[in-house]
Amino acid sequence: MSAAPITEPSASRTLPRAFWALWVCQLVNRLGSFVQPFLVLYLTQDRHLSAGTAGAVAAAVGAGSVVSQFVGGWLSDRVGRRATMLICFFGTAVALVLLGSARSMPMIWATAFAVGLLGDLFRAAVSATVADLLEPGERVRAYGLLFWAINLGFSVSTVSAGVLASLGYGLLFWLNAGTSVVAGIVIWTMVPETRPKLEEGTSRRPLLPVVLRDRIFIGMVLIQIGYATIYFQGYSTLPLAMARDGLPSSLYGTVIGLNGVVIVILQPLLVKRLATFDRPKLVGVSMLIVGLGFGLGAVVHNWWGYALSVVVWSIGEIGFAAVIGAVFADIAPTDLRGGYMGIFGMSFGFGSVIGPLAGPNALQHLGPTMTWIGVALLGVVIFIAQYALSPAIQARTAENAATA
Template identity: 35%
Template sequence: MRGLRRWWDDTAGGLPATFWYLWSGLLINRAGAFAMLFLSLYLTAARGASPSLAGLVVGAYGAGGAAGTLLGGVLADRWGRRSTLLAAHLAAAGLMVALAFSRHLAVIAVLAALVGLAHSMPSPAFVAAIVDVVPEARRSRAFNLQFWAFNLGMAVASLLAGVLAEASFLALFLVDAAATLAAAVVIALKVPETLTRRPAVTLRAVAGRRPGLHTALTDRTFLTFVGLTFLLAVLTMQTSTIMPLAMRTDGLRPSAYGLVVALGGALIVVGQLFVPRLIEPYRKSTVLAVSTGLMALGFGALTVADGLPLYLGAAVVWTVGQMLAAPPNAQINADLAPPELRARYQSVFYLTFPAASFVAPALGGLSLQHLGERHWLVVGALGLVAAAGHLLAGPPRERRVAALRAAAQRSETVSAGH
């Protein structure tokens, strides 16, 4: 019992109550966000859309998501985290109800884009609020729990979506809306505003310019990190875009693909809570280099995979890499963001994922077609490039973080003086 309590203290102890309410809202949000997983099936089966038209509507959802990420970051820094989270959740719930009862494809396409906008707005605000309330020494654990909640919620969403889609598409959308509204209620009742207004001297002290969204888009140190994260995201997207095609080429059934994906999800749900204590003694850049190296090894191994056991073994390797990468990746992103631009930096960071979801299938499909199994050597090489990049970029990142901390202390001194 004493060992279990020590493990829990190391994993989640010392985190403020507001974090746990944010965590609960995120878990409810992810567990309920299942309707859009079946949007293409709904369009073709219930609305008579062609596969190409269904693809365009799903693409509209993705485009709305990219815009929503930036909008959410700007609003979270201007309005506040709580206001942005409430507005996004309430808008998403209302739009989902409208989508449930819409019949015309043009209206559905517009609503899908707006739902994408509303679904993506909370991400920067959630992370910025976590950084606001969690002490720096505990942030790695907080981000680890956030990643765990996200994956647990997605696993629940996948199970619920299949059951509800078979019963009723109307129920699929309405239950999604109800879950989103439940998350909004948790935030409204339990999450205070975490944004602290302060003199905007941090960025001026470091970069000598007035802070804004353009600051994140021209911050070379930050953009280098974003680029390396983009490579990691491209690797991660292989599991949902190119790997199913490779497994089909190897004569494996869809159930085999489902087993590989389920194994990865199960490993994260079971093992993610043990990651913080494992990586705590090491520098973040070293952990990220090792994690991306493991992902490179896992995906590179698919070059010789021709049966389910090898795919399952490779999945274990790259999933461990993903698990190790999650906490330091999120923490570095938080460390590089000046306090007054915290959510804006998060929004630029989160753009890597829709970008990777476009690049991975677009270029990966061509690569698999022309290179065959050698495609996985290219993917492995990208992972090794990212690993080397983290080792090289680590020292400049650490110097930048030190400068930001010094500037933040000067900002607090100015605030105290007033």
């Protein structure tokens, strides 16, 4: 991969105060992510619902999250980035409290969907705000720092939530809501509106007609769905495969925990170097590493072999996550940047649905060896597709930079 001049970071410039406010919001929001990992346990143990019903309620949160990506992107272009984030954080706090106090099934269903819908509105708005605030050469560093904050916060929250849950599940809802309010206050006091203003006499274009004519963007979205399908094998097929090999669930927790450890340790060391590579091609190579990392499952059957697999695909995830937001920001039209980022996030959500459906079924009917080989082959396919699309992405990036 050769370095591309447009992606060179501006090392001399300090990132603006508003960016660091967004960084704090990401960290606080993830530090308080107590409810979702323990939602099924809460519903089965505290509300005495069946496992199937509890799983369906958790799926309602996921469905809300998928819709949220698109809605959040649309809102950030129409009403503003700052307003969208405020709706997200303060609205999520209310939804969490209502879910924690809901007794009837209709109320539980409605509030679960609301938590998913409101909880992810900020994602596209944050991504668009970073692109608004920073020059193209600074975005890789910024998105990398946000990714690191997310993983640091989530690593802490998953450990502390287990301790807090022993004191009562109700506490998780209130603390999660409290951190959401804190994040909202940070946005209210420290983040200005950054949505680019339209030229006088012009109106904002509708999103979908533009997207449907954008073959480069549609190609990228399809590739991301493939990548997300691979990535979510780590939370669906991997624990089942380890169980088939006779490994206890506690070992799965240790092995998957390496993902956060690798990211928290290595990502700050690698982000400056990653910013010097050709972004679209780095995305392709990173996705290939993730696919091949999961593919190691075809030949390993003990805990350290699975641990090695996790370490390999975690390194690929670092490269992917550090630059993918910048790539989508580079190709998005300025006036529809929020909507583009929202559809990008939505594509990842689709993969989060497809992956847990495809992987476990393949494991059941084809066995672990063929399943993991299939995952690796999917990684090769999306790598080839991404590499083939890279020249067009670079041309669009240069065009947008010249007319910005």
